[in-house]
Amino acid sequence: MTSSSTSPEDIRSLEYGTGSHFIKNIINEHNRNGRFDGRIHTRFPPEPNGYLHIGHAKSICLNFGLAREYGGLCNLRFDDTNPVKEEQEYIDAITQDVRWLGFDWEDRLYYASDYFETMYHFAEQLIQSGHAYVCDLTPEEIREYRGTLKEPGRESPYRNRTVSENLDLFRRMRAGEFPDGLRTLRAKIDMGSGNLNMRDPVMYRITRATHPRTGDAWCIYPMYDWAHGLEDSIERITHSICTLEFEDHRPLYDWFLEALDTYRPQQIEFARLALTHTVMSKRKLLTLVKEGFVAGWDDPRMPTISGLRRRGYSPEAIRSFCEKIGVSKANSTVDYAMLEYCVREHLNLTAPRVMAVLDPLKVVITSYPDNQVEMLDALNNPEDETMGYRTVPFSREIYIEAADFMDNPPKKFFRLAPGREIRLKHAYYIVCDDVIRDKSGEIVELRCHHDPESRGGWTKDGRKVQGTLHWVSASHAVRGEVRLYDHLFLTDDPLNVPEGTNFTDSINPNSISTIRTALFEQSLENVNPEARYQFIRHGYFCADRDSRPGYPVFNRTVTLKDTWAKLQK
RNA sequence: UGAGGCGUGGCCAAAUUGGUAAGGCUCCUGACUCUGGAUCAGGCAACUGUAGGUUCGACUCCUACCGCCUCAGCCA
Numbered sequence: 001m002t003s004s005s006t007s008p009e010d011i012r013s014l015e016y017g018t019g020s021h022f023i024k025n026i027i028n029e030h031n032r033n034g035r036f037d038g039r040i041h042t043r044f045p046p047e048p049n050g051y052l053h054i055g056h057a058k059s060i061c062l063n064f065g066l067a068r069e070y071g072g073l074c075n076l077r078f079d080d081t082n083p084v085k086e087e088q089e090y091i092d093a094i095t096q097d098v099r100w101l102g103f104d105w106e107d108r109l110y111y112a113s114d115y116f117e118t119m120y121h122f123a124e125q126l127i128q129s130g131h132a133y134v135c136d137l138t139p140e141e142i143r144e145y146r147g148t149l150k151e152p153g154r155e156s157p158y159r160n161r162t163v164s165e166n167l168d169l170f171r172r173m174r175a176g177e178f179p180d181g182l183r184t185l186r187a188k189i190d191m192g193s194g195n196l197n198m199r200d201p202v203m204y205r206i207t208r209a210t211h212p213r214t215g216d217a218w219c220i221y222p223m224y225d226w227a228h229g230l231e232d233s234i235e236r237i238t239h240s241i242c243t244l245e246f247e248d249h250r251p252l253y254d255w256f257l258e259a260l261d262t263y264r265p266q267q268i269e270f271a272r273l274a275l276t277h278t279v280m281s282k283r284k285l286l287t288l289v290k291e292g293f294v295a296g297w298d299d300p301r302m303p304t305i306s307g308l309r310r311r312g313y314s315p316e317a318i319r320s321f322c323e324k325i326g327v328s329k330a331n332s333t334v335d336y337a338m339l340e341y342c343v344r345e346h347l348n349l350t351a352p353r354v355m356a357v358l359d360p361l362k363v364v365i366t367s368y369p370d371n372q373v374e375m376l377d378a379l380n381n382p383e384d385e386t387m388g389y390r391t392v393p394f395s396r397e398i399y400i401e402a403a404d405f406m407d408n409p410p411k412k413f414f415r416l417a418p419g420r421e422i423r424l425k426h427a428y429y430i431v432c433d434d435v436i437r438d439k440s441g442e443i444v445e446l447r448c449h450h451d452p453e454s455r456g457g458w459t460k461d462g463r464k465v466q467g468t469l470h471w472v473s474a475s476h477a478v479r480g481e482v483r484l485y486d487h488l489f490l491t492d493d494p495l496n497v498p499e500g501t502n503f504t505d506s507i508n509p510n511s512i513s514t515i516r517t518a519l520f521e522q523s524l525e526n527v528n529p530e531a532r533y534q535f536i537r538h539g540y541f542c543a544d545r546d547s548r549p550g551y552p553v554f555n556r557t558v559t560l561k562d563t564w565a566k567l568q569k
Numbered sequence: 570u571g572a573g574g575c576g577u578g579g580c581c582a583a584a585u586u587g588g589u590a591a592g593g594c595u596c597c598u599g600a601c602u603c604u605g606g607a608u609c610a611g612g613c614a615a616c617u618g619u620a621g622g623u624u625c626g627a628c629u630c631c632u633a634c635c636g637c638c639u640c641a642g643c644c645a
């Protein structure tokens with residue numbers, strides 16, 4: 001046991017490594033050759049159409065982390081170019097999650113929709129220079145004309161309209177003269193390109209949908225490829241970091257900004273995060289929510305930021321995780337154990353220890369005076385003595401964990417058994433004298449005696465005891481609820497399922513088990529939601545918002561490492 | 570020969586731009602301990618996808634294969 005105090009530096013050192021990765025190498029090179037005059041300005045650009053998950057956290061930590069490390073800036077920008085999918089609810093949730101993770105965009109909260117007018121003017125500029133045209137093809141026809149992966153596409157019959165005709169049509173698109181989907185504005189690039197993104201991509205579509213921020217001001221909305229580079233350019237972003245699937249889009253990103261002869265950031269793609277035993281796509285997470293496999297976006301079993309938060313994960317732990325997994329271009333799946341390691345690492349240093357008995361077995365200490373109650377001092381956290389002490393009541397009748405007693409213990413069972421002496425944490429040594437059973441033979445109570453000289457948990461003679469148990473005073477115990485969570489999916493890779501089956505088929509039927517018989521030490525009678533504790537010998541737990549005065553409810557974040565459990569198998 | 574990427578121990582991932590394979594997680598020992606936790610010490614484990622080539626020397630350069638991922642939304 002170490003008993004050093006935990007400084008903020010210690011905790012911070014968990015998170016910020018000096019590790020190198022290919023994006024830093026690129027930035028260093030830019031700094032060397034002066035491409036961005038030594039500036040570094042990144043952005044996190046979520047679309048507000050769902051909740052953030054741990055995969056987004058990787059991106060958030062990367063973008064904000066690089067800005068911090070290089071003394072640059074990072075913007076929070078909502079990429080709200082598709083009003084049919086986006087909602088204010090998501091904007092609020094995302095904002096809250098990023099802030100909870102510990103990042104600050106200061107006054108740089110932006111929205112793509114703020115640039116709609118600017119984008120529109122850039123579009124007219126592209127029309128003027130002959131780089132864009134209004135196309136009357138239907139969606140089906142556009143698909144046909146686009147060709148296939150191996151065959152080139154064909155040019156649209158509307159491709160050679162005059163500049164003035166294009167300008168007139170485009171203005172009338174904006175003015176709302178045409179029904180939804182009737183025409184599009186397209187970039188005039190190369191229908192024969194091997195890169196499908198370059199086959200005259202659509203820049204604007206006509207969609208009458210009320211936008212969360214611009215309302216009904218627009219009936220044409222910009223497409224991602226057209227909008228995103230402009231957003232980055234307008235904000236003078238230096239490094240536009242995105243995921244691998246946008247690699248094929250980079251030529252288009254560059255093409256638009258070069259055609260406009262305007263400032264061009266460097267797009268860099270990295271591999272998105274995948275974790276074992278869970279799914280990460282918004283669509284699949286939505287399925288879990290909609291079909292009731294979980295109780296909502298913030299169900300503690302969800303890999304969402306809000307789910308992890310409710311589960312008890314700390315921002316520090318998540319940041320530390322994102323630092324540890326690194327950044328690369330190789331598709332990979334990180335072992336969930338890595339995430340669990342990170343929470344334990346942080347909570348070990350910061351979570352106060354308390355005692356909770358999940359499966360109670362009554363113990364009467366026959367040698368202890370009937371009406372006596374002692375208030376014993378208990379260290380809150382042996383890793384950080386500055387967290388001080390609390391007192392826990394001790395009395396003649398207590399409860400211990402049923403699994404901590406065995407009639408005929410096997411070798412290496414360092415717990416209570418007939419005739420054996422163990423230590424009650426913070427309290428006394430006790431010896432088991434008697435086992436009381438009901439008519440069915442089930443153990444219902446133990447009779448023990450204690451050694452008054454062992455008060456506090458040690459004796460002058462220095463004798464060793466073979467185990468330390470947690471306990472709770474019967475008359476002082478608080479009844480409450482504990483929710484034990486396990487992986488949501490039984491398999492490492494839920495997406496890798498046999499033909500004809502669904503990813504939800506491998507959902508773990510025991511991903512949650514609720515215990516309503518739990519007994520907690522008195523200090524937990526009233527808890528604040530999101531307060532994190534270590535239940536000694538059990539694991540880390542987080543008070544849930546369902547807690548009521550006198551009836552605390554806890555979510556198990558993660559178990560303690562359990563070498564006994566390993567021995568047993 | 571559609572286009573673009575990626576392949577380093579069970580899982581992530583470095584390698585100062587050719588110098589002779591970091592680190593973390595997992596797993597296994599042992600020490601210590603008022604949490605079978607933590608901590609500490611140590612260990613198992615990679616001929617860097619394969620086959621050639623260049624070189625005194627290659628994870629790094631060249632050639633050819635193999636495997637995996639992404640792209641045919643008026644989604645992002």
